[in-house]
């Protein structure tokens with residue numbers, strides 16, 4: 001997704017805030033419907049059934065009817081996709097969207113003339129009921145845009161993201177295989193020994209963030225000082241998100257260029273079998289806290305990294321069961337929990353092989369003992385995740 005800064009007029013902003021509210025309302029209804037579901041009960045409504053329910057709701061509710069049907073229907077579609085990702089194991093269960101935090105909506109069935117360039121630095125895009133909304137033409141808009149998402153971030157900035165599936169990158173043809181371990185101490189470790197770090201805010205910005213957080217804790221609720229501090233925090237977080245996304249794009253391109261086959265852990269299984277990782281041994285103070293922080297940062301970055309890899313290297317990404325990857329010796333294959341001496345150190349009890357624990361795990365992943373799924377070849381799962389319009393009406 002390529003993101004651009006939107007510059008709506010005051011009237012357009014009001015309309016788009018309504019769109020956001022409608023999308024959030026519909027999404028939360030879907031979450032509620034699915035939260036009632038338990039194994040053994042009749043299944044929760046499908047996307048198609050929800051669409052029919054939406055039509056009925058619009059007939060009864062003037063507030064909804066005044067909004068765009070496309071925006072509301074896409075919220076259902078979005079939810080449907082989120083449930084698929086949840087069952088596919090790449091994402092957590094879709095949860096409630098909160099006002100002021102998760103604001104955005106999809107525009108689909110876009111025709112080429114719906115996005116156009118006005119000048120060197122400005123473009124405009126069509127938004128139902130809001131009309132032509134200007135955006136900063138900060139880089140070329142990709143050809144063949146089929147949909148876009150409009151979002152309002154916590155810092156109060158509007159953005160438009162054009163969905164463009166990245167072009168596949170040609171494999172180098174060297175036959176080289178890489179394993180990627182989602183590390184605890186670093187963001188990701190390659191079987192080559194290379195450590196990858198997701199960029200973080202500079203130390204001075206981190207200090208500023210902590211200062212602002214203390215300020216918020218002291219300020220009284222609803223005060224102006226508190227609102228200002230919250231906005232400043234949101235700006236810093238937005239910057240961090242930008243850095244992370246940029247890192248994912250660069251890293252996935254680099255990996256797709258360098259390696260023929262890329263093996264990653266299957267996330268779903270990871271969360272179940274390796275939740276206790278890091279408790280073995282006591283590597284020192286604060287390490288676990290830092291690991292937790294790093295996991296937090298990586299949580300959203302990792303899913304995106306794997307998705308991008310599957311798009312850029314279609315058919316060349318394999319998901320591996322992470323069972324025993326941290327306990328298996330990559331030299332002799334002996335599996336023993338005692339070999340994992342600490343967070344950082346692996347020392348085989350059978351052959352005395354010594355290795356960085358994350359690198360050892362990455363080598364095991366590269367060896368691909370248990371392939372659970374091949375992604376990105378368009379067969380095992382839908383490769384094109386672009387939302388589509390169900391009916392003609394919008």
Ligand SMILES: [Zn+2]
Pocket residue numbers: 329330331332333334348349350351352353
């Ligand atoms: Zn060994």
